[in-house]
Amino acid sequence: MGDGFLAGVAMLKSSDCEIDGSWIDNVRDLPKLEMIELHGCKITSPEWSRTPSFPDIKYLVIQDSEIDPATSPFFDRFPGVEVADLGGTSISDMQLAEVVALPKLRVLNLSRQTLTIEKTTLILESSGLAYLYLHDSSVSDEALLRLSGHPSLQLLSLLGTDINQSTIDALSASCPNLEIQRSLPDQGPGNNGWRSLD
Structure with missing residues (x-):
C-alpha cells in the first residue's frame, strides 16, 4: 500500500470500520501519514500491543467510536500526537492515563x-x-x-x-x-x- 501515490498520503480517514491487524499494516505502509481520523469505528485488535509505534502521527481523531477496555496499550503507540480528539468515544481510566502521558500532547x-x-x-x-x-x-x-x-x-x-x-x-x-x-x-x-x- 505504501507504493506509488499512496506513499505521500498525510491523512487517513475511516468510518464504520473495525480496526484489526490488516488495518495496522496499512497504516505502517504510509510513511508520510500525520493524521488518523476514525468515526464510528470499533477498536478491539490485540495487535496493538505488539505493534511498533507511529511517531509521526500528530493528530489522532477517534470520534463516536468504541475502544475495548482490554485494548491496551493503545494510545502510547502514538508518541508524537499533539492533538487527541476523542469526542463521543468512552475510554477507560487506563487508556486515559496513556493519553495524558503523551509527551507532546x-x-x-x-x-x-x-x-x-x-x-x-x-x-x-x-x-x-x-x-x-x-x-x-x-x-x-x-x-x-x-x-x-x-x-x-x-x-x-x-x-x-x-x-x-x-x-x-x-x-x-x-x-x-x-x-x-x-x-x-x-x-x-x-x-x-x-x-x-x-
Whole structure:
C-alpha cells in the first residue's frame, strides 16, 4: 500500500470500520501519514500491543467510536500526537492515563463523555496540555475542581455542561492564565478551533 501515490498520503480517514491487524499494516505502509481520523469505528485488535509505534502521527481523531477496555496499550503507540480528539468515544481510566502521558500532547477533546474524579485527576498529570474541550460532557463540580492549579492549561471549554459559577471562579483563581468558555466565542478570521493551531 505504501507504493506509488499512496506513499505521500498525510491523512487517513475511516468510518464504520473495525480496526484489526490488516488495518495496522496499512497504516505502517504510509510513511508520510500525520493524521488518523476514525468515526464510528470499533477498536478491539490485540495487535496493538505488539505493534511498533507511529511517531509521526500528530493528530489522532477517534470520534463516536468504541475502544475495548482490554485494548491496551493503545494510545502510547502514538508518541508524537499533539492533538487527541476523542469526542463521543468512552475510554477507560487506563487508556486515559496513556493519553495524558503523551509527551507532546497540547489539545485534548473529551466532549460527550462521562468524566469521573479519577479521570479529571489524571488530566492534571498532563503537564503540557494547553486546550481541553469538555462539550456536553457529564462532569461534576467536584471532578472539575481536580483541574485546579493545572500548570499549562490555557483554554477550558465547557459548552453544554452544568457547572456552578463558584466552581468556574475557583478554577480561574487557581489558574491565572486559563480562559474558560461557557458559550461559543466569536469566530473571527483564523479562529477555527484546534485544527488551526500551529
